[in-house]
């Protein structure tokens with residue numbers, strides 16, 4: 001079979017698997033090259049996805065995208081013990097200005113990350129033409145013409161050691177989905193292609209997580225619990241119900257407030273959160289694992305889609321393209337939305353010429369990253385310790401307005417709903433600037449927050465003109 005009919009995806013986690021499913025609509029063969037050994041059929045931890053041991057929520061918008069690509073996946077997840085929760089109705093959600101009212105605003109799937117991966121992996125592997133190739137590591141791109149065209153990858157056995165060169169695996173199209181550790185920019189630069197630098201905002205957020213068996217006689221008014229960090233109190237905590245009748249408990253903190261991962265200090269950290277609810281729940285629960293920590297959580301983005309000379313036959317997706325501080329729960333949903341965009345381009349036939357096709361794909365997969373990037377970086381920039389380009393005037397205005405929205409959302413259910421629907425990526429941020437919302441958030445006499453100065457109001461109206469672009 002001609003190499004033009006063959007696509008290679010590097011990395012077999014969420015973004016790679018869903019990209020492979022999308023590519024199978026155009027390419028007769030799709031090979032996913034994954035450096036980990038083949039995982040068990042049942043949900044299980046694997047080395048390449050160490051973040052799976054921390055809380056993972058999957059917003060409903062992302063689930064709908066997943067279902068478009070893999071019909072029946074959501075039903076299988078629910079049959080296997082995942083839960084659908086409605087925030088903040090089912091989740092005792094404590095924001096920086098107090099607890100949000102218990103109204104139905106934004107649904108999400110609560111599950112172990114291992115279960116989500118196992119269901120997606122089985123379904124993608126069963127798709128005609130897709131082959132998952134485990135225990136193989138990609139060590140470079142097979143690039144030609146000064147990096148202007150990619151014709152495949154160099155692959156070697158995972159255990160082969162550094163001295164072993166890779167074997168070529170030819171392909172008409174290559175997608176990099178190797179996550180935060182992606183070496184795509186290095187490979188392209190090595191091939192002679194000019195690539196943009198990385199934009200990085202690092203708030204030094206850290207997690208520590210542990211599985212628990214909930215108390216048998218639990219009679220709680222919540223199914224999930226979330227205590228948000230803020231610039232006033234940079235400590236966070238969450239308990240979510242997952243498959244196997246377990247809880248996953250994740251603690252979070254910014255910079256030197258990051259949670260410890262030793263057993264004794266884990267509960268102590270929970271005790272000092274802004275609400276006692278997490279500690280009170282955990283002291284009655286039975287730990288099923290020791291705590292594990294995670295630190296590498298910066299927001300990072302490459303603006304590949306603006307490259308004038310992007311190589312033919314290549315694209316970058318998922319965390320390798322753009323990753324967010326996971327505290328906002330956006331990575332899985334964005335990966336699924338990007339895969340739907342990829343599918344749309346390839347199903348439509350896409351440009352026949354390889355370079356134009358690559359550019360169309362790179363632009364399409366980057367589009368769903370814009371809003372989550374705005375949210376994650378805008379929120380992280382509230383912490384004085386965050387490193388990265390300084391907040392611009394419009395970002396500061398947005399932060400001030402969103403703080404008013406968050407405060408109003410604790411007392412006015414209309415604002416609560418709007419706020420959560422933006423957080424869940426169901427609505428664009430511009431929805432928070434509709435005249436109806438602006439009135440509820442800013443005007444005195446409504447159920448919203450404290451009076452806002454007329455200067456503030458003028459600033460916000462200026463931002464309103466800029467809507468989603470603000």
Ligand SMILES: Cc1cc2nc3c(=O)[nH]c(=O)nc-3n(C[C@H](O)[C@H](O)[C@H](O)COP(=O)(O)OP(=O)(O)OC[C@H]3O[C@@H](n4cnc5c(N)ncnc54)[C@H](O)[C@@H]3O)c2cc1C
Pocket residue numbers: 010011012013014015016033034035036047048049051054055056057058059136137138139177178179180181207294296297317318319320326327328329330331332333334335
């Ligand atoms: C602590 C934490 C918590 C998170 N919580 C949430 C959440 O609540 N909700 C949410 O939506 N998102 C969350 N995310 C984000 C989400 O996990 C990622 O966006 C998601 O995993 C998509 O990642 P990916 O497939 O792009 O990369 P990854 O999951 O990092 O996978 C990369 C894959 O590539 C493989 N690989 C790497 N290099 C090579 C190579 N050279 N050759 C072959 N294979 C290679 C790796 O083994 C791995 O399988 C969280 C992330 C972290 C870190």
